[in-house]
Amino acid sequence: MKKPDSPQYYHDYLQLDKILNSQKLLSKELGESAHEEMLFIIIHQIYELWFKQILYELDSIIDAFDRKKVRESHIGISTSRLDRIIEIQKILIDQIQVLETMTPMDFLDFRDLLIPASGFQSVQFRLLENKLGLEESSRYAYEGSSYKSYITDEHKKLIEEVEKAPSLFELVEKWLERTPFLEFKDFNFWKQYRIAVSIMLNSDRKHIKENDRLSKKEKNVHLQAYEKTESMFDALFDEDKYKELVDNKERRLSYSATKAALLILLYRDRPILHNPYKLLSRLVDMDELLTTWRYRHALMVTRMIGRKIGTGGSTGFSYLKETAERHRVFEDIAHLTTFLIPRSALPQLPDNILRNLGFYYNER
Numbered sequence: 495m496k497k498p499d500s501p502q503y504y505h506d507y508l509q510l511d512k513i514l515n516s517q518k519l520l521s522k523e524l525g526e527s528a529h530e531e532m533l534f535i536i537i538h539q540i541y542e543l544w545f546k547q548i549l550y551e552l553d554s555i556i557d558a559f560d561r562k563k564v565r566e567s568h569i570g571i572s573t574s575r576l577d578r579i580i581e582i583q584k585i586l587i588d589q590i591q592v593l594e595t596m597t598p599m600d601f602l603d604f605r606d607l608l609i610p611a612s613g614f615q616s617v618q619f620r621l622l623e624n625k626l627g628l629e630e631s632s633r634y635a636y637e638g639s640s641y642k643s644y645i646t647d648e649h650k651k652l653i654e655e656v657e658k659a660p661s662l663f664e665l666v667e668k669w670l671e672r673t674p675f676l677e678f679k680d681f682n683f684w685k686q687y688r689i690a691v692s693i694m695l696n697s698d699r700k701h702i703k704e705n706d707r708l709s710k711k712e713k714n715v716h717l718q719a720y721e722k723t724e725s726m727f728d729a730l731f732d733e734d735k736y737k738e739l740v741d742n743k744e745r746r747l748s749y750s751a752t753k754a755a756l757l758i759l760l761y762r763d764r765p766i767l768h769n770p771y772k773l774l775s776r777l778v779d780m781d782e783l784l785t786t787w788r789y790r791h792a793l794m795v796t797r798m799i800g801r802k803i804g805t806g807g808s809t810g811f812s813y814l815k816e817t818a819e820r821h822r823v824f825e826d827i828a829h830l831t832t833f834l835i836p837r838s839a840l841p842q843l844p845d846n847i848l849r850n851l852g853f854y855y856n857e858r
Protein backbone atom coordinates (compact mmCIF):
# COMPACT_ATOMS: atom_id res chain seq x y z
CA MET A 495 0.00 0.00 0.00
CA LYS A 496 1.17 3.53 -0.84
CA LYS A 497 2.35 5.64 2.14
CA PRO A 498 0.77 9.10 2.84
CA ASP A 499 2.77 12.09 1.50
CA SER A 500 2.93 13.89 4.85
CA PRO A 501 2.84 12.74 8.52
CA GLN A 502 -0.65 12.44 9.94
CA TYR A 503 -1.87 14.61 12.81
CA TYR A 504 -4.37 12.94 15.18
CA HIS A 505 -6.80 15.88 15.26
CA ASP A 506 -6.91 16.25 11.48
CA TYR A 507 -6.97 12.56 10.64
CA LEU A 508 -10.12 12.17 12.76
CA GLN A 509 -11.59 15.44 11.45
CA LEU A 510 -12.25 16.47 15.02
CA ASP A 511 -12.86 20.08 14.05
CA LYS A 512 -16.03 18.96 12.30
CA ILE A 513 -17.17 16.51 14.95
CA LEU A 514 -16.40 18.65 17.99
CA ASN A 515 -18.03 21.71 16.50
CA SER A 516 -21.26 19.93 15.73
CA GLN A 517 -23.03 20.43 19.07
CA LYS A 518 -25.17 23.54 18.77
CA LEU A 519 -27.44 23.99 21.76
CA LEU A 520 -30.77 25.27 20.50
CA SER A 521 -31.70 26.47 24.01
CA LYS A 522 -28.51 28.59 24.11
CA GLU A 523 -29.19 30.02 20.66
CA LEU A 524 -32.65 31.02 21.86
CA GLY A 525 -31.17 32.76 24.90
CA GLU A 526 -31.91 30.33 27.74
CA SER A 527 -29.19 27.70 27.88
CA ALA A 528 -30.38 24.28 29.16
CA HIS A 529 -27.35 22.46 30.59
CA GLU A 530 -28.66 18.96 29.75
CA GLU A 531 -29.10 19.65 26.05
CA MET A 532 -25.38 18.97 25.48
CA LEU A 533 -25.75 15.39 26.73
CA PHE A 534 -28.93 14.96 24.70
CA ILE A 535 -27.19 15.99 21.48
CA ILE A 536 -23.98 14.06 22.09
CA ILE A 537 -25.76 10.82 22.94
CA HIS A 538 -27.86 10.99 19.78
CA GLN A 539 -24.75 11.70 17.72
CA ILE A 540 -22.97 8.73 19.28
CA TYR A 541 -25.95 6.53 18.40
CA GLU A 542 -25.85 7.73 14.82
CA LEU A 543 -22.10 7.01 14.58
CA TRP A 544 -22.65 3.49 15.88
CA PHE A 545 -25.57 3.07 13.45
CA LYS A 546 -23.14 4.05 10.70
CA GLN A 547 -20.68 1.36 11.77
CA ILE A 548 -23.47 -1.24 12.01
CA LEU A 549 -24.69 -0.35 8.50
CA TYR A 550 -21.13 -0.59 7.22
CA GLU A 551 -20.79 -4.12 8.59
CA LEU A 552 -24.28 -5.07 7.45
CA ASP A 553 -23.59 -3.92 3.89
CA SER A 554 -20.55 -6.18 3.71
CA ILE A 555 -22.60 -9.14 5.00
CA ILE A 556 -25.37 -8.43 2.50
CA ASP A 557 -22.75 -8.25 -0.23
CA ALA A 558 -21.32 -11.63 0.79
CA PHE A 559 -24.75 -13.24 0.61
CA ASP A 560 -25.95 -11.43 -2.50
CA ARG A 561 -24.51 -14.03 -4.84
CA LYS A 562 -25.37 -17.51 -5.95
CA LYS A 563 -22.25 -18.93 -4.43
CA VAL A 564 -21.76 -18.18 -0.74
CA ARG A 565 -18.29 -19.42 0.18
CA GLU A 566 -17.47 -21.03 3.53
CA SER A 567 -15.04 -18.18 4.17
CA HIS A 568 -17.84 -15.65 3.60
CA ILE A 569 -19.89 -17.37 6.27
CA GLY A 570 -17.00 -17.13 8.76
CA ILE A 571 -16.29 -13.46 7.99
CA SER A 572 -19.98 -12.56 8.11
CA THR A 573 -20.32 -14.26 11.49
CA SER A 574 -17.37 -12.25 12.87
CA ARG A 575 -18.96 -9.05 11.59
CA LEU A 576 -22.26 -10.00 13.18
CA ASP A 577 -20.30 -10.54 16.41
CA ARG A 578 -19.09 -6.96 16.12
CA ILE A 579 -22.60 -5.64 15.49
CA ILE A 580 -23.81 -7.55 18.54
CA GLU A 581 -21.12 -6.00 20.77
CA ILE A 582 -22.07 -2.54 19.50
CA GLN A 583 -25.74 -3.26 20.21
CA LYS A 584 -24.86 -4.08 23.81
CA ILE A 585 -23.26 -0.65 24.11
CA LEU A 586 -26.35 0.94 22.55
CA ILE A 587 -28.48 -0.62 25.25
CA ASP A 588 -26.06 0.27 28.06
CA GLN A 589 -25.71 3.90 27.13
CA ILE A 590 -29.39 4.56 27.81
CA GLN A 591 -28.27 4.69 31.46
CA VAL A 592 -26.10 7.70 30.70
CA LEU A 593 -29.10 9.47 29.19
CA GLU A 594 -31.12 8.61 32.28
CA THR A 595 -28.83 10.77 34.41
CA MET A 596 -30.87 13.57 32.87
CA THR A 597 -34.05 13.93 34.94
CA PRO A 598 -37.51 14.38 33.39
CA MET A 599 -37.58 17.96 34.74
CA ASP A 600 -34.20 18.66 33.10
CA PHE A 601 -35.60 17.36 29.82
CA LEU A 602 -38.65 19.60 30.10
CA ASP A 603 -36.28 22.62 30.07
CA PHE A 604 -35.76 22.15 26.33
CA ARG A 605 -38.08 19.35 25.13
CA ASP A 606 -40.65 21.62 23.47
CA LEU A 607 -37.95 23.27 21.35
CA LEU A 608 -37.39 19.95 19.56
CA ILE A 609 -40.93 19.49 18.20
CA PRO A 610 -41.52 17.81 15.73
CA ALA A 611 -37.99 16.30 15.59
CA SER A 612 -37.63 12.78 17.04
CA GLY A 613 -35.47 9.64 16.80
CA PHE A 614 -38.50 8.46 14.85
CA GLN A 615 -36.96 10.36 11.91
CA SER A 616 -33.56 8.65 12.20
CA VAL A 617 -32.82 7.67 8.61
CA GLN A 618 -29.98 5.35 9.55
CA PHE A 619 -32.26 3.47 11.96
CA ARG A 620 -34.82 3.00 9.15
CA LEU A 621 -32.08 1.87 6.76
CA LEU A 622 -30.99 -0.65 9.36
CA GLU A 623 -34.52 -2.02 9.78
CA ASN A 624 -34.98 -2.26 6.03
CA LYS A 625 -31.62 -3.81 5.31
CA LEU A 626 -32.31 -6.45 7.92
CA GLY A 627 -35.63 -7.17 6.24
CA LEU A 628 -38.43 -5.54 8.22
CA GLU A 629 -41.30 -5.41 5.75
CA GLU A 630 -43.50 -2.36 5.25
CA SER A 631 -46.62 -4.55 5.59
CA SER A 632 -45.52 -5.87 9.02
CA ARG A 633 -44.80 -2.46 10.47
CA TYR A 634 -46.97 -0.99 13.16
CA ALA A 635 -48.00 2.41 11.87
CA TYR A 636 -49.48 4.94 14.21
CA GLU A 637 -52.53 6.75 12.90
CA GLY A 638 -52.19 4.44 9.87
CA SER A 639 -49.43 6.61 8.36
CA SER A 640 -45.99 5.37 7.37
CA TYR A 641 -42.85 6.66 9.11
CA LYS A 642 -41.82 7.81 5.64
CA SER A 643 -44.31 10.65 5.72
CA TYR A 644 -42.28 12.21 8.58
CA ILE A 645 -38.97 12.48 6.72
CA THR A 646 -37.72 14.61 3.83
CA ASP A 647 -38.24 13.53 0.20
CA GLU A 648 -34.50 13.04 -0.18
CA HIS A 649 -34.40 10.63 2.79
CA LYS A 650 -37.55 8.90 1.61
CA LYS A 651 -35.91 8.22 -1.75
CA LEU A 652 -32.84 6.78 -0.07
CA ILE A 653 -34.97 4.44 2.03
CA GLU A 654 -37.12 3.37 -0.91
CA GLU A 655 -34.00 2.36 -2.82
CA VAL A 656 -32.98 0.12 0.06
CA GLU A 657 -36.49 -1.32 0.25
CA LYS A 658 -36.18 -2.46 -3.36
CA ALA A 659 -32.80 -4.15 -2.80
CA PRO A 660 -32.66 -7.67 -1.32
CA SER A 661 -32.61 -7.63 2.47
CA LEU A 662 -30.43 -9.80 4.67
CA PHE A 663 -33.50 -11.88 5.56
CA GLU A 664 -34.25 -12.59 1.89
CA LEU A 665 -30.64 -13.43 1.08
CA VAL A 666 -30.22 -15.78 4.03
CA GLU A 667 -33.53 -17.42 3.10
CA LYS A 668 -32.30 -18.01 -0.47
CA TRP A 669 -28.99 -19.34 0.81
CA LEU A 670 -30.84 -21.80 3.05
CA GLU A 671 -33.13 -22.84 0.20
CA ARG A 672 -30.06 -23.66 -1.92
CA THR A 673 -28.62 -26.11 0.60
CA PRO A 674 -29.73 -29.36 -0.95
CA PHE A 675 -28.79 -31.83 1.75
CA LEU A 676 -32.28 -32.72 2.87
CA GLU A 677 -32.67 -35.58 0.42
CA PHE A 678 -30.11 -37.98 -0.96
CA LYS A 679 -30.43 -41.00 -3.17
CA ASP A 680 -30.47 -43.52 -0.35
CA PHE A 681 -31.39 -41.40 2.65
CA ASN A 682 -34.40 -39.20 3.25
CA PHE A 683 -33.64 -37.04 6.27
CA TRP A 684 -37.13 -35.65 6.46
CA LYS A 685 -38.75 -39.11 6.62
CA GLN A 686 -36.32 -40.25 9.31
CA TYR A 687 -36.78 -37.08 11.34
CA ARG A 688 -40.57 -37.47 11.18
CA ILE A 689 -40.33 -40.99 12.60
CA ALA A 690 -38.10 -39.73 15.43
CA VAL A 691 -40.55 -36.89 16.18
CA SER A 692 -43.51 -39.23 16.25
CA ILE A 693 -41.71 -41.51 18.77
CA MET A 694 -40.89 -38.46 20.91
CA LEU A 695 -44.43 -37.04 20.82
CA ASN A 696 -46.00 -40.43 21.64
CA SER A 697 -43.65 -40.83 24.57
CA ASP A 698 -44.43 -37.29 25.87
CA ARG A 699 -48.16 -38.01 25.59
CA LYS A 700 -47.70 -41.28 27.47
CA HIS A 701 -45.85 -39.45 30.27
CA ILE A 702 -48.74 -37.03 30.72
CA LYS A 703 -51.32 -39.83 30.73
CA GLU A 704 -49.35 -41.94 33.18
CA ASN A 705 -48.47 -39.12 35.57
CA ASP A 706 -50.22 -40.11 38.83
CA ARG A 707 -49.65 -36.72 40.38
CA LEU A 708 -52.04 -35.11 37.89
CA SER A 709 -55.82 -35.21 38.34
CA LYS A 710 -57.99 -36.22 35.36
CA LYS A 711 -58.85 -32.56 34.79
CA GLU A 712 -55.21 -31.49 34.95
CA LYS A 713 -54.24 -34.26 32.53
CA ASN A 714 -56.83 -32.98 30.06
CA VAL A 715 -55.48 -29.44 30.36
CA HIS A 716 -51.91 -30.70 29.75
CA LEU A 717 -53.01 -32.85 26.82
CA GLN A 718 -54.89 -29.99 25.22
CA ALA A 719 -51.85 -27.76 25.58
CA TYR A 720 -49.73 -30.52 24.12
CA GLU A 721 -51.97 -30.72 21.08
CA LYS A 722 -50.79 -27.22 20.19
CA THR A 723 -47.20 -28.47 20.02
CA GLU A 724 -48.35 -31.40 17.90
CA SER A 725 -50.22 -29.11 15.52
CA MET A 726 -47.02 -27.07 15.08
CA PHE A 727 -45.23 -30.25 14.04
CA ASP A 728 -48.17 -31.08 11.72
CA ALA A 729 -47.63 -27.80 9.91
CA LEU A 730 -43.92 -28.58 9.64
CA PHE A 731 -44.62 -31.90 7.96
CA ASP A 732 -47.37 -30.63 5.69
CA GLU A 733 -46.17 -28.10 3.14
CA ASP A 734 -49.71 -26.90 2.38
CA LYS A 735 -50.46 -26.24 6.03
CA TYR A 736 -47.14 -24.45 6.39
CA LYS A 737 -47.90 -22.28 3.35
CA GLU A 738 -51.24 -21.35 4.91
CA LEU A 739 -49.31 -20.04 7.92
CA VAL A 740 -47.10 -18.01 5.60
CA ASP A 741 -50.17 -16.64 3.78
CA ASN A 742 -51.71 -15.67 7.13
CA LYS A 743 -48.42 -13.96 8.09
CA GLU A 744 -47.96 -16.33 11.02
CA ARG A 745 -44.66 -17.48 9.47
CA ARG A 746 -42.31 -15.75 7.08
CA LEU A 747 -39.38 -18.07 6.36
CA SER A 748 -40.13 -20.28 3.32
CA TYR A 749 -40.84 -23.98 3.78
CA SER A 750 -37.60 -25.22 2.25
CA ALA A 751 -35.49 -22.63 4.08
CA THR A 752 -37.15 -23.67 7.34
CA LYS A 753 -36.28 -27.30 6.73
CA ALA A 754 -32.68 -26.47 5.88
CA ALA A 755 -32.31 -24.23 8.96
CA LEU A 756 -33.74 -26.95 11.14
CA LEU A 757 -31.27 -29.48 9.79
CA ILE A 758 -28.43 -27.08 10.56
CA LEU A 759 -29.71 -26.63 14.10
CA LEU A 760 -30.16 -30.34 14.65
CA TYR A 761 -26.74 -31.35 13.30
CA ARG A 762 -24.83 -28.31 14.55
CA ASP A 763 -22.17 -30.54 16.13
CA ARG A 764 -21.02 -31.69 12.69
CA PRO A 765 -17.97 -29.53 11.86
CA ILE A 766 -19.30 -28.59 8.43
CA LEU A 767 -22.56 -27.29 9.89
CA HIS A 768 -20.98 -25.48 12.77
CA ASN A 769 -20.34 -22.22 10.90
CA PRO A 770 -23.83 -22.08 9.36
CA TYR A 771 -25.20 -22.76 12.86
CA LYS A 772 -23.13 -19.92 14.33
CA LEU A 773 -24.36 -17.59 11.62
CA LEU A 774 -28.02 -18.43 12.26
CA SER A 775 -27.49 -17.98 16.01
CA ARG A 776 -25.90 -14.57 15.53
CA LEU A 777 -28.82 -13.43 13.38
CA VAL A 778 -31.17 -14.38 16.19
CA ASP A 779 -28.91 -12.66 18.77
CA MET A 780 -28.86 -9.48 16.70
CA ASP A 781 -32.64 -9.53 16.28
CA GLU A 782 -33.15 -10.08 20.02
CA LEU A 783 -30.76 -7.28 20.95
CA LEU A 784 -32.63 -4.88 18.69
CA THR A 785 -35.85 -5.88 20.45
CA THR A 786 -34.13 -5.43 23.83
CA TRP A 787 -33.04 -1.95 22.76
CA ARG A 788 -36.61 -1.15 21.68
CA TYR A 789 -37.97 -2.21 25.10
CA ARG A 790 -35.21 -0.43 26.99
CA HIS A 791 -35.79 2.75 24.99
CA ALA A 792 -39.56 2.46 25.57
CA LEU A 793 -39.01 2.12 29.36
CA MET A 794 -36.69 5.11 29.38
CA VAL A 795 -39.32 7.06 27.45
CA THR A 796 -42.07 6.31 30.02
CA ARG A 797 -39.72 7.39 32.76
CA MET A 798 -38.85 10.58 30.92
CA ILE A 799 -42.26 11.69 29.58
CA GLY A 800 -44.78 9.33 31.25
CA ARG A 801 -47.75 8.75 28.96
CA LYS A 802 -47.37 12.03 27.05
CA ILE A 803 -47.23 11.94 23.26
CA GLY A 804 -43.75 12.00 21.68
CA THR A 805 -42.13 15.03 20.08
CA GLY A 806 -42.63 13.17 16.77
CA GLY A 807 -46.36 13.06 17.51
CA SER A 808 -46.86 9.34 18.23
CA THR A 809 -48.66 7.90 21.24
CA GLY A 810 -45.19 7.58 22.83
CA PHE A 811 -44.82 4.52 25.07
CA SER A 812 -47.72 2.52 23.61
CA TYR A 813 -46.42 3.03 20.06
CA LEU A 814 -42.90 1.98 21.09
CA LYS A 815 -44.20 -1.09 22.95
CA GLU A 816 -46.05 -2.25 19.82
CA THR A 817 -42.94 -1.88 17.65
CA ALA A 818 -40.88 -3.80 20.22
CA GLU A 819 -43.36 -6.66 20.08
CA ARG A 820 -43.94 -6.74 16.35
CA HIS A 821 -40.77 -5.58 14.62
CA ARG A 822 -38.84 -8.84 14.64
CA VAL A 823 -37.09 -10.11 11.52
CA PHE A 824 -35.47 -13.45 12.35
CA GLU A 825 -38.15 -14.67 14.76
CA ASP A 826 -38.91 -17.80 12.70
CA ILE A 827 -35.33 -18.97 13.10
CA ALA A 828 -35.50 -18.33 16.87
CA HIS A 829 -38.69 -20.38 17.09
CA LEU A 830 -37.17 -23.40 15.37
CA THR A 831 -36.08 -24.65 18.79
CA THR A 832 -39.68 -25.92 19.11
CA PHE A 833 -38.69 -28.65 16.68
CA LEU A 834 -35.46 -29.77 18.26
CA ILE A 835 -35.30 -33.34 19.46
CA PRO A 836 -32.71 -34.90 21.79
CA ARG A 837 -29.36 -35.84 20.24
CA SER A 838 -29.99 -39.46 21.19
CA ALA A 839 -33.14 -39.50 19.02
CA LEU A 840 -31.57 -37.84 15.96
CA PRO A 841 -31.50 -39.93 12.77
CA GLN A 842 -27.91 -41.03 12.10
CA LEU A 843 -26.62 -39.51 8.88
CA PRO A 844 -25.00 -42.12 6.63
CA ASP A 845 -21.21 -41.88 6.27
CA ASN A 846 -21.28 -40.93 2.60
CA ILE A 847 -23.47 -37.92 3.42
CA LEU A 848 -21.24 -36.82 6.27
CA ARG A 849 -18.24 -37.06 3.96
CA ASN A 850 -19.97 -35.08 1.24
CA LEU A 851 -21.56 -32.36 3.32
CA GLY A 852 -18.56 -30.12 2.73
CA PHE A 853 -19.39 -29.75 -0.94
CA TYR A 854 -22.93 -28.67 -0.56
CA TYR A 855 -22.16 -25.13 0.41
CA ASN A 856 -20.45 -24.71 -2.90
CA GLU A 857 -22.30 -23.98 -6.08
CA ARG A 858 -24.19 -26.98 -7.41
Ligand code: HEM
Pocket residue numbers: 537538541542593601611612613614615616619791794795798799803804805806807808809810811813814817
Ligand atom coordinates in the same frame (compact mmCIF):
# COMPACT_ATOMS: atom_id res chain seq x y z
C1 HEM B 1 -35.04 11.86 26.36
C2 HEM B 1 -34.76 10.90 25.53
C3 HEM B 1 -35.72 10.31 24.56
C4 HEM B 1 -37.08 10.36 24.52
C5 HEM B 1 -38.03 11.03 25.51
C6 HEM B 1 -37.50 9.65 23.34
C7 HEM B 1 -38.81 9.48 22.95
C8 HEM B 1 -39.23 8.83 21.82
C9 HEM B 1 -40.62 8.69 21.42
C10 HEM B 1 -41.82 9.19 22.19
C11 HEM B 1 -40.62 8.03 20.25
C12 HEM B 1 -41.85 7.67 19.39
C13 HEM B 1 -41.97 8.64 18.25
C14 HEM B 1 -42.38 10.00 18.69
O1 HEM B 1 -43.57 10.23 18.90
O2 HEM B 1 -41.49 10.86 18.83
C15 HEM B 1 -39.26 7.73 19.91
C16 HEM B 1 -38.85 7.03 18.79
C17 HEM B 1 -37.56 6.71 18.53
N1 HEM B 1 -36.44 7.09 19.23
FE1 HEM B 1 -36.42 8.07 20.98
N2 HEM B 1 -36.41 9.15 22.69
C18 HEM B 1 -35.30 9.54 23.39
C19 HEM B 1 -33.98 9.25 23.09
C20 HEM B 1 -33.58 8.53 21.99
C21 HEM B 1 -32.22 8.23 21.66
C22 HEM B 1 -30.97 8.63 22.45
C23 HEM B 1 -32.24 7.55 20.49
C24 HEM B 1 -31.03 7.10 19.75
C25 HEM B 1 -30.88 7.26 18.46
C26 HEM B 1 -33.61 7.41 20.09
C27 HEM B 1 -34.04 6.76 18.95
C28 HEM B 1 -35.35 6.59 18.60
C29 HEM B 1 -35.77 5.84 17.44
C30 HEM B 1 -34.86 5.10 16.46
C31 HEM B 1 -37.15 5.89 17.40
C32 HEM B 1 -38.06 5.22 16.38
C33 HEM B 1 -38.53 3.89 16.97
C34 HEM B 1 -39.55 3.17 16.10
O3 HEM B 1 -40.23 3.78 15.28
O4 HEM B 1 -39.67 1.94 16.27
N3 HEM B 1 -34.40 7.99 21.04
N4 HEM B 1 -38.43 8.23 20.88
